[in-house]
Amino acid sequence: MLVIDGVDVQRAVGMDLLAEIPADALPTADLFPEVRMEANNTKDGKTYAVTEKFGYNTISYDKTKVDPKDMQDLSIIWSDKYKGRIALYDYYLPMIGLVGLGLGKKTAELSDADMPAIAEKLSEMKKVSKQVSDVVSSQTALATGEVDILVGGGEWITAALSGEKPNLDWTVPDQGAVRWAQSIGVMKTSKKQELALKFVQYIVSPEGQARLATSSCYWAMPANAKAGEHLSDAQKAALRWNDQAAYLKKTQLYPIPSAELDQKMQDAWTDMMQQ
Amino acid sequence: MFAQTLEQTERRKAWGFVAPALVWTLAFFVVPFLFMVAMSLWSRQSGQIVRAWNLDNYFAFFEKAALFKGLINSLEITLIVTVLSVLLAYPLAWIIAERVPKRFQRLALILAILPFWTSYVVRSYSWLLVLSKNGVVNQTLMTIGLVSEPLELASNRTATVIGFVHFFVMLLTLTIYANLVQLSPNYRRAAADLGANAFQTFRHVILPLTLPGIMTGAFLTFVLCIGDYVTPQILGGNNELVLPQIIMLQLGRRADFPMAAALSIILMLAVTLAYVLCARWLKIERA
Numbered sequence: 001m002l003v004i005d006g007v008d009v010q011r012a013v014g015m016d017l018l019a020e021i022p023a024d025a026l027p028t029a030d031l032f033p034e035v036r037m038e039a040n041n042t043k044d045g046k047t048y049a050v051t052e053k054f055g056y057n058t059i060s061y062d063k064t065k066v067d068p069k070d071m072q073d074l075s076i077i078w079s080d081k082y083k084g085r086i087a088l089y090d091y092y093l094p095m096i097g098l099v100g101l102g103l104g105k106k107t108a109e110l111s112d113a114d115m116p117a118i119a120e121k122l123s124e125m126k127k128v129s130k131q132v133s134d135v136v137s138s139q140t141a142l143a144t145g146e147v148d149i150l151v152g153g154g155e156w157i158t159a160a161l162s163g164e165k166p167n168l169d170w171t172v173p174d175q176g177a178v179r180w181a182q183s184i185g186v187m188k189t190s191k192k193q194e195l196a197l198k199f200v201q202y203i204v205s206p207e208g209q210a211r212l213a214t215s216s217c218y219w220a221m222p223a224n225a226k227a228g229e230h231l232s233d234a235q236k237a238a239l240r241w242n243d244q245a246a247y248l249k250k251t252q253l254y255p256i257p258s259a260e261l262d263q264k265m266q267d268a269w270t271d272m273m274q275q
Numbered sequence: 276m277f278a279q280t281l282e283q284t285e286r287r288k289a290w291g292f293v294a295p296a297l298v299w300t301l302a303f304f305v306v307p308f309l310f311m312v313a314m315s316l317w318s319r320q321s322g323q324i325v326r327a328w329n330l331d332n333y334f335a336f337f338e339k340a341a342l343f344k345g346l347i348n349s350l351e352i353t354l355i356v357t358v359l360s361v362l363l364a365y366p367l368a369w370i371i372a373e374r375v376p377k378r379f380q381r382l383a384l385i386l387a388i389l390p391f392w393t394s395y396v397v398r399s400y401s402w403l404l405v406l407s408k409n410g411v412v413n414q415t416l417m418t419i420g421l422v423s424e425p426l427e428l429a430s431n432r433t434a435t436v437i438g439f440v441h442f443f444v445m446l447l448t449l450t451i452y453a454n455l456v457q458l459s460p461n462y463r464r465a466a467a468d469l470g471a472n473a474f475q476t477f478r479h480v481i482l483p484l485t486l487p488g489i490m491t492g493a494f495l496t497f498v499l500c501i502g503d504y505v506t507p508q509i510l511g512g513n514n515e516l517v518l519p520q521i522i523m524l525q526l527g528r529r530a531d532f533p534m535a536a537a538l539s540i541i542l543m544l545a546v547t548l549a550y551v552l553c554a555r556w557l558k559i560e561r562a
Contacts, residue, residue, distance in 0.1 A: 084427075090513055092528075131430035131512030137403070146407045146429060259322040266529060267339070270521070273513050274341040 001196050002049075006181035007256055009040045009049045018048040018185040019193060026050050027204060027224065034248040035181050035223045049185035052203050053212055055220035056251055057094035058177030060142060060153030060170040074102040074173040077151045078124035086129040087141045089152025092269035097178040097255045098152065099125070107178060107252040115264050122272040125151070132273055142168060155239050159219035162238035170240070172247045179251040181223070206230055213239065315536035324533060332537035345521040346541065352432065352517060353501040356439040357493050363440065364447030364492065365485075371448070372455035384452065388445045395442075399509040402438045403429055406510075430512025438510045439500055446499075447492035454488025455481075487557055494553045498546055518542050 004012055012018050023046075028036055031051060041049045059071050065085070070076050077086070077098070089095060097107040099121045105114055130147050131137070139157050141147045143165055150157060154177070158168040184203055186196040202208040209222035210230030221239060222231075228241055236242065257265055316328040336342045371383045390398060405411050406428035413425040428434060458481065466476040504519035511517075516524075518538060525535035 131514060133430070133513060134508075136400075137509060137512075140400070140403065141407075141430070144404065144407050145409045263529070266524070267341070270341045270516070270524060273516050274344050 001184060002187055003182055003184050006037050006040045006051055006183045007254060009183050013043050013048050017188060019188040020046045020048060021186060021197060023047045025197060025201060030226050031223045032225050032248055037181060041183055049183035050204050051181050051223040052184040053220045054179060054181035054223055055156045056154040056172055056177045056179055057098060057152045058154045058170060058172050060150040060157045062148045062167050063169045064167045065148040071171050072173050074175040078121050078128060080128050082149055083128040084130050085148040087138050087147040087150045088125060088129050088132045089138055089150060090132045090134050092265050093254050094178040095152050096265050101176050107255045110255050112261060115268060119268040122268055123275055126272050126275050156218045156220045159238040172251060176250040176252060179253055311536045311539060314533050315540050317533040319531045319533055332534045336541060342521060345516050345518040348515050349501050349517040352435060353497055355436055356443060356500050357496045359440050360443040360447050360496050361489055361493055364444045365451055368448045368451035368455055372452050387448050390441060391445055395505055399438055399506050402510055406434050431514055434510035435507045438506045443496040446495060450492035451485060451488045454485045458484055490553055490557050497549050501545060
């Protein structure tokens with residue numbers, strides 16, 4: 001089996017890594033329409049993967065330390081209202097996508113021409129932030145009160161901590177946020193294709209989805225809309241299950257830049273960290 | 276004739292003894308190093324490595340402020356860490372060597388190097404918790420009324436330096452201690468006979484004689500510190516990048532192996548320069 005970022009499935013198919021999965025073997029109709037991602041998971045009418053988990057790079061925060069209403073406006077990430085209390089997630093793609101959304105640009109349409117304005121906003125974000133950090137350091141900073149806001153975080157940072165840290169929350173601002181999704185497929189070289197397919201079927205079943213969404217490594221959204229039947233009220237609250245329809249409408253996938261634009265994005269991100 | 280044969284046999288024997296080390300050095304240092312030099316002269320364009328030799332990566336290092344600043348940050352942090360570590364390690368080594376009874380010295384050394392026994396990563400994350408806004412240091416300072424607001428100790432250069440110094444003081448303590456215990460007590464007696472007080476004895480006799488230990492430890496500190504990526508990554512909060520972090524970015528995010536190789540060569544040059552200065556200071560010369 002292969003678990004892979006949804007945006008990379010076509011590359012794996014191009015490398016002839018994935019086996020075809022019979023379309024009727026998967027509960028595709030039960031998946032949230034926005035995460036079925038047929039353009040990614042299928043090729044020439046054949047299915048090679050299915051979305052198994054998704055989530056958001058958005059804003060996580062401590063609701064006892066900040067005004068949750070402020071978190072509904074993406075411009076808060078470069079405002080100085082919470083200066084020195086913000087952590088930036090150290091991954092340039094979703095972060096630049098978020099900045100683009102804050103500037104009113106669609107993630108899929110970001111171009112060279114947008115980079116000066118994005119670089120300027122990144123610089124402003126750096127000035128008001130406390131740190132730029134990886135997953136562990138970001139989550140630690142938010143959990144220990146070192147920072148009160150994590151830009152680029154989401155349910156995958158706070159939901160698993162909801163039991164012991166009920167003060168932590170997340171939201172998708174009015175301008176939207178960046179959505180990630182991962183797919184699962186069966187390797188073409190697998191010697192146990194049937195068993196592998198059965199596992200994939202379990203993973204995308206409502207029960208498997210609920211378990212995967214609340215697995216101990218990190219929580220995230222189940223792709224199967226029927227998974228809600230297997231989630232407790234507390235789990236639904238932590239995942240903001242009832243907001244999904246609205247969140248899915250206003251979130252966009254990661255930018256997929258050309259090699260040249262990707263270099264410029266990375267340069268802008270490195271420059272920001274060195275400021 | 277017999278003498279010539281004996282000489283040839285001896286020469287063969289000598290080569291036999293040297294060969295394993297020579298092969299090892301060639302295979303695991305010289306060849307990879309030459310490959311790295313060659314790689315640094317290639318470039319990555321449109322996602323592909325172009326094997327045309329040029330100096331573009333080296334020019335880019337000087338042209339892109341973020342890259343050059345990485346070296347400056349590395350040098351600044353390394354020098355601060357080295358000086359602080361020496362200043363802290365010397366008194367510690369001196370106390371262990373001169374004031375701790377002989378039978379407890381081994382125990383004192385074990386206690387001094389105890390932090391070496393924990394994982395490097397775990398130790399860095401532990402420092403992050405200690406130095407954080409709600410960490411032990413800030414809570415203590417606030418409880419005793421020394422500060423009213425938490426100090427910004429974590430996720431900055433201060434935190435990186437503290438993390439490094441904690442580690443390297445142990446290393447320097449060992450090298451300086453090893454030097455101190457080798458000094459004959461007769462040096463002190465002779466200085467006292469000549470009318471020197473304790474400070475003069477230390478200043479003009481003990482300190483110069485322990486300089487090799489200090490410089491050896493300082494050089495090791497310099498090399499390990501300037502090449503480290505983990506401590507600045509965890510404790511520095513990415514508020515500034517050191518050269519090894521930038522090298523990691525080239526490898527992990529850009530797959531730009533030529534640029535990573537060029538930056539590594541530059542880092543090696545900095546270490547080589549430090550070695551040359553250190554060797555000249557100690558007057559290390561081949562006989």
